[in-house]
Amino acid sequence: MNIYKFIFYIHILGICLPVTLTYIFFFEVFTGQSIRPISIIIMALGYAVMVKMNPVFHYLWEKWTDDGKRKK
Secondary structure (H helix, E strand, O other): OOHHHHHHHHHHHHHHHHHHHHHHHHHHHHHOOOOOHHHHHHHHHHHHHHHHHOHHHHHHHHHHHOHHHHOO
């Protein structure tokens, strides 16, 4: 496997993990289950790493937010 493709997949998983933990958190809240503190810590850490260091996230964010400004 190409190393760049592998790194790309790691960055995609870095985007999916916090989003999935957010869904799990709200599911636990709405169903009355106990909320595990480690899931909140991992979710916050995942969002921080995603926003600070994930180039795929930054590319997608630019594409989604600046698309209307570039079209004429």
